[in-house]
Amino acid sequence: MTVSFFLQRLLYGALLMLGVVVLNFLLIRLAPGDPAMVIAGEMGGVTEEVLEAIRREYGLDKPLLAQLWIYLGNIVRGDFGQSFFFNQPVTELIALRIGPTILLVVSAQLMAIAVGVILGVLAAWRPNGLLSGFVSVFATVGYAVPVFWTGIMLIILFASVLPVFPVEGMQSVRLRDAGFWLRAADVAHHLVLPAFTLAIIYLAQYARLARASMLEVLGADYIRTARAKGASERSVLFHHALRNAALPILTVAGLQFGNLISGALLVETVFNWPGMGR
Known part of the structure; x- marks a missing residue:
């Protein structure tokens, strides 16, 4: 079968x-x-x-x-x-562009899962608190806002108001002949805004999913048993509850990977990132 x-x-x-x-x-x-x-x-x-x-x-x-x-x-x-x-040849063009796209997509996925799960866990810890309400509102707004609009707003913010991160390209011209670690740090510096722009939609989704999954798991008998044995709240949340609540999050993350790639095309265009979208 x-x-x-x-x-x-x-x-x-x-x-x-x-x-x-x-x-x-x-x-x-x-x-x-x-x-x-x-x-x-x-x-x-x-x-x-x-x-x-x-x-x-x-x-x-x-x-x-x-x-x-x-x-x-x-x-x-x-x-x-x-x-x-x-x-x-098309294969040569893909080989030149696929690396930056994979770097952007994987970075955005890891950022979305890590930050989204932490927000969801903390929101489930105090389901009636301010953080829980913030996660619900943030998930709704973050999922509804178009990714290209978020990118444009970040460019305006960090190009004019807070010029902390580069707003275009993958690396600085002056560092192209520098050592490996300097160039790697420069690429990571350029990666922050496009990766965050791509991650924010899925970050909001993972936060809401983690909150719902954690609330369900925290009501289970083995969680009450762990607390009765004197386990710390941090151990209960991250060692006992999150281990079982993470399964639906990882399942959705796998299904959303294709959507991340399609969203990366828009983000690469907005930030002039030299990937497949260009």
Whole structure:
């Protein structure tokens, strides 16, 4: 049963990926305009012979289904083709940009989980206190505000009022030839605002989820037993309760990772972060 279910899900995943690849191919090919004209756009005075040569070089002179079949075969071999705009292999372009995007997404995810869980635990500790009310309001506002608006507001704040963090780019030009640790510290300094901007939506969600999960766990019998044995409140919260309350948080964090990547594209555009969004 387990093997059959796994194979079924694997098949569904493969069909979904195939559908995405085919749709991506068709959207590009059926869009208005001629890719050959895009490639030759900066040449000036392009003749029809040159356009035909470009179409032959990129396989654009073949029927659409033949182009699709070649495209799928190349994808299976790990060849994503040639970028019409940059005139470079797509795999090279991805390799240049994927690192900064992964750094941004992973940093935002870790920040969201760490801060969100701490806020949720503290809110559940005093469910009728001010912090609990703040977490509820913050979760509602943080989840509702568009990520690009948050980024723009942070740029205005830290570019004009509190110029503490850089508001664009990934590193300073003057430190590109510095030592490793100086460059790493500079990248971390540039990472603060985009990572926080991307994390704030999910931070609010994790805080609310952690609060609800902790409130449920704190009413369990084994928590009362731990308190009766004289365990400190800190041990009860973080050692006994959080260990069991963390499961739904981690489950949601895994499901939200794809949304983080899509949100990163907007954040990279706002902060001029040199990732896949650029």
